[in-house]
Amino acid sequence: MQSSADIPSPKMRALVGDHARAISEQADRHAVELESLLAVLRSSRLDDRAARATAIDIAAASLVSLRTASDNEQSTMLEPVATAFARLKNDLRPLVRFGDLDVQFIEPPSTGRALPGEVAQAARAIVRNSVLALADAADTRRVRIQWDCDGQNLLIGIRDDGPGELSRHDDVLRPIAEKVSALEGELQVTSTPGWGSALSITLPLDPPPEPDTLEDTVQLSARERDVLRLVASGARNRAIAQQLQISDNTVKFHVSNLLRKAGASTRAELAALAKQRIG
Structure with a gap:
């Protein structure tokens, strides 16, 4: 990876x-x-x-x-x-x-x-x-x-x-x-x-406007943004917890909230939404 x-x-x-x-x-x-x-x-x-x-x-x-x-x-x-x-x-x-x-x-x-x-x-x-x-x-x-x-x-x-x-x-x-x-x-x-x-x-003469990212279209806290970027990079919960110096349960809580806010049913779908532009 x-x-x-x-x-x-x-x-x-x-x-x-x-x-x-x-x-x-x-x-x-x-x-x-x-x-x-x-x-x-x-x-x-x-x-x-x-x-x-x-x-x-x-x-x-x-x-x-x-x-x-x-x-x-x-x-x-x-x-x-x-x-x-x-x-x-x-x-x-x-x-x-x-x-x-x-x-x-x-x-x-x-x-x-x-x-x-x-x-x-x-x-x-x-x-x-x-x-x-x-x-x-x-x-x-x-x-x-x-x-x-x-x-x-x-x-x-x-x-x-x-x-x-x-x-x-x-x-x-x-x-x-x-x-x-x-x-x-x-x-x-x-x-x-x-x-x-x-x-x-x-x-x-002007570049086309950049479409919004998931972070722009969904209201997220600063910590949720950090978790979302790491999920999009392919990191697992334990690695995210270690990098952000929070507990595994806290990571699971943020991932659950992200799935709900993004309307995603799986972690892979959440990662895909985080990477793509939303026109």
Whole structure:
């Protein structure tokens, strides 16, 4: 049986999640930068000397960004929606300038609500992934990117002029769907053969409210709360008595009261109720 000491705390789980998001954000950005370098080196618009100089500029800017950016800090900050969109355009600028894909940007209202850092990062990653995926389609020549904010959600629209065969279940959209799902957002894909595909993404700006725990919904004394937590951890009466320095009979009395208050018929059911959220 796993002890309570082996279970990661909510704070630790949050730190692990933040770290994973930061790594994902960096990987997405590097993918765009590498694709931009390839676009420059392959470009027929530049001679060898100009291509090398441009590639060096992109690589140097990438190194500066890598050394100075702090994703952990950004994830706790607010970004004005226009600033977040400008950063997206800057991320895609080399690819737009030297690639074969025509990317059009529809600016969000400058007065829109500021975005939580986590949402801004995820939104940029979603668009970058989409553009890279669409750039691989031979028949796609144009992509339009639009952001808007309704005060509660960031609304992202991405439309291409490709073959119109994209569906929500395509593997190419899996990273996007995962990012949207992680933020409790919604993803819709509409395709018309011969006319292109459109992605409509809604990202809530506020986290969903935490449902109440059993401790929040049932009036318990301080001692009953202590007993309940230990019951939920799998501890037996004697272990609970020893840890709380009370008698076995007192523990039985508290457990009996907890069963009654929670409407549980067994100790296992009480433990399950204590662990789950009540919506």
